[in-house]
Amino acid sequence: MVKGTAKKASNIFVWIILGLLMIALTGFGITSFSGSASQVGSVGSARITANDYARALQREISAQVAQTGRPVNLNQLTAQGLDRAVLDGLIARAALANETREMGLSIGDLEVARQIRETSGFATPEGGFDRAAYEFALRETGLTPAEFEQNVREDVARSLLQIAVVGGVQAPELFAETLTAYQTETRDFSVLRVTEAQLPTGLAAPSEDDLQAEYAANEAQFMRPEMRAVTYAWVRPSMIMDDMEIDEQALRDLYEERAELYNQPERRLLERLVYPSLEEAEAARASLDAGEASYDDLVAARGLTLEDVDMGEVAAPDLSGAAAEAVFGTEEQEIIGPVESAFGPAIFRVNAVLDATQVPFEEAEEDLSAELAAEAARRAIDDIRGDVDDLLAGGATLEELAGDTLMELGTIEWSPGSDEGIAGYDAFREAAAAAREGDFPELLELSDGGLFAIRLDEVIPPALPPLDEIRDEVAESWLARHRREQLAAHAQELVGRLTRGTALEDLGPAVTQEVQIRRQDFIPDMPPTLVSQIFQLDSPGDTAVIPGADFAVIARLDEINSGTRGSPGAEALLALVSEQVRQSIAQDVFESFGQALEADVGISLSPSVINAVHAQFP
Template identity: 45%
Template sequence: MATGKASRTFGWILMGLVMVGLVGFGSTNFGGSGRSIGTVGDTEIDARRYSRELQSELNAFEAQTGQRLTMQQAQAFGVDQQVLARVIAAVALEDETARLGISVGDDHLRARIVDIPAFAGVDGQFDRESYRFALEQSGLTAAGFEQTLRAEVSRQILQAAVTNGIVADDTYVDTLYGFAREARNFTWAEMPVSRLTTALPEPTEDELTAYYDANPSAFTLPETKKITYAWLDPQALVDEIEVDEAQIKALYDERNAQYNQPERRMVERLVFGSDAEAQAAADAIAAGETSFEDLVSARELALSDVDLGDLSKAELGAAADTVFALTEPGIAGPAPSDLGPALFRMNAILSARNTPIDAVRADLNAELAADAARRRVGDMVAELDDLMAGGATLEEISESHNMALEQIDWTADTSDGIAAYEAFREAAAAAVDGDFPEITLMSDGGVFALRVDALEPSRVQEQSEVAEAVLAGWQAGKRLELLADEARGLIPSLEGGESLASLGLTEVIEEGQERDAFVEGTPPAFLTEVFLMETGDWQVVPSVDGVLLVRLDAVVPVDHDGDEAAAIKANFAAQTAQEIAIDIENAFARAIQNKAGIELNRPMINAVNAQFQ
């Protein structure tokens, strides 16, 4: 039964591949059945089959990404070679099935064809006319399709014989599960640099040089572009712009609702079917028998569903007087609403707000001036573009249009000043020495143009250039080294009965930490070190700003028999068995390919590929 279902499913999948992958196949011009792109053993590799698989792969890429690959792109990505390898592997298996005499009978093949939904008529049953039409649309004959399906099913039988029965070894699964789920209990404390008591020695020149040589990345300058730019910032024009009083008044009037608001109430509303139901609910709340929240929950609603926000008296309509009569938060109603009688819960009183124009005049003036400055800059863009196209230099346009002319040493990490703008960073990253400057718009309405004057490649600075940084780095490393020595000096006391807390350190106890856990305040490799320790041992682990003292308290055994463990191991075993089966199948396919021999017709392969140009 299982074999029958698998074969039937396989048949549907195969037909789906045929019907989808062969879109447009009928128009390819490869002539008769004798055209092949090569052989594996005694079996030809049909050119149409390779074309079909290649078409299917391109269609799959387009469906996944929304973009159609050109043949040049497909070849650059190696898609054609992957498809060719897949087809060769399949044909090799079919050649082996023929050699071994593996095949399926006509009755079995007919049953598979009848079960394919693509060949069903309007009644859901196999329809010969639908079968003929589908094959005709795909450029196939019935004989050709049935031969392909028979070969596919036969190959499936051989593949199943090679891979069926493969299971993952229990010892392998248990070992990996134990490694992954093993946990540790440990006690640790941070010993900061501030606890260092040993005096820092003076370094020798040899020690400083050794530190410099060992840490070249710390003293490496990134690739730097020497850039000159002309920048017209709208903010620089604001002081020159006079705003008319009428404009200020118009903007104030436009925002009158924002500056002048009547007294409001924050209100929730629960609507009832009748006045009697609403009154009964109000009486129950007043008697303490229920609450507004309980009434809302009884309707399977959330408070957000009944929240009206803050409303003025006018916005509350017929319920306004009832709600506004409350002098503190509480329940009002029943009162009418546009949806029927309702209870209102008033949660807050918001006083009226009246903001005179004089209070916001400066802000409105600045906003209008900034808008005018941006428009003024925008009006200059076309003129600046024409000047740059005519060969004007940054120096010339900065003088003629009052643009700031500045220089910057730009790297990929620069983000100060004009480099805070994404448009400038993108332009600076793309620019190269010799490019003509272009006017570029900025997010705040400003414009700029830049020129690369020089490119300084990445380089390691000379030790003399970074003498202070070398000294500071050596001192930081030396402090950690001396601190680690002092920490190791505490271990005998700890083994003798002292605790981390008694030594003035903040003791942290961790239990059940697995390998992939993260312990806050520890470096990334901390748990790796802990899992290498023996129970009862103390160890000093370097950290960024100090060292850590840690003792392994216990190795937590792994539960191999629980329900969770059984489920995880079963899933892992199934995945592992599948991966092993794939590896075995691939090895088997390579072996039979080597045994049978492969001959490829490169001109024919190129001809097929040319159909996709």
């Protein structure tokens, strides 16, 4: 049993090593270290080489690139403290390697060879060992076979030591059960909404002093962000399409091309259930007519799904003669058949009847004209692209572009989040954000085939508008806060009546009940903190007031339901929690073991070699 466990763990470590090899040092030109500059440090007799450290740093850089999708360099790792984390990981590995040596824990050459031969990354298509692939992978990562094989030996030994240290760790049964009971507990409670209509005096309009106080207390809320004053020249197909001349013959030709779209025969939304023989189909129809089975039951009995039998929209020509006549010969029957189809006896179900459509040219002409006009406008815009580029290259201003071409001039005070007019286009927003004062205008494309060029005139710093300019906004803010406060205060008054014996149901209209609510549940149209506050109540009958923007809530705890014991769901959760707790304890135990080893034998580091490794990275 121990041997089997050790093999499984060692295989895992070989895979880890192989995975790390595939990403280490590729394409970064990290040189090998030798001589006196070859050792970053040591823990006892276990050495941490400069090459080990360089490879570990490169693995971390590669992982960061994969995670963020952006280039990452060593300076960025250092700023986040990740270089130290990488080194700490190597120190921990070295401490374990030193301990395995002290204990005499190792594996033989035959086991190392078996581990490598059984690694699929080094296998031939026939399943044998590919020596060339093995040596190529090691060569790409700067390792010799001897170094890699020693790594395999040490990692398997470390895995055996880890199994010995934490293999017997188990989660305390009471602890796991307590966590599971906490997670599976549910609560029943009643909810009463307190709305503005229930306020005894209603909400008064804010006075001038109220507005002044609101304005002064919330300057950050009313502050306008940095704005960019932008002048732009642009042209879109929709701006010039009305000026495009459309040939009537072209319209008629397009109508003819779309004939199948404008003139469609009657269609049915059909499902077809095919049987091997007519006798089986007739027996199925008999059970259907007798009410012994539904069409869905028949589909399931054939081992099919509704998706398997769905034919979508079907016209009469799409079916064979007998089937077409049967299906399209009636508008009353939902179930048709059995009837012979192209695939054998079948029972059809009609889900909908789509009437034939005939759209004459005169009705379609407006849409067709708009389509051709838009295409012509896009071509016209494309035709002026070269002239506009030449004008801009010659120093023409945007104002001159608007005077000499199809483009129109406009201005906008833009800030991130603006989406009106030209700011509705991603390309404009990106250009406006990147523009600098003094930049020469550049011709850019819009997503609908339009063109534009911009000029940044001024960067307007963030500013607080005068109260008179945003009076309505300040009033709305005051009313929202005042409403929330008044609703919460009135709800607290009602709770006071509860303590004097009034029932919750007598305090207002429509008390609602929520049952079997879990800690992680969310109740729509209720304050988001409602459930969490219910679980903070101690006993049935306790109440809580939860303020909201448009109403406050009085919630009364009615029942605390202990987690269900013995159900498959609860047992599965208990097993999951037990395993998570076991893994957490095992991790803590092993980390403590490693720290004790480091403290026992001592750590030696060479700052000069560490700096030399860092200097090799771009």
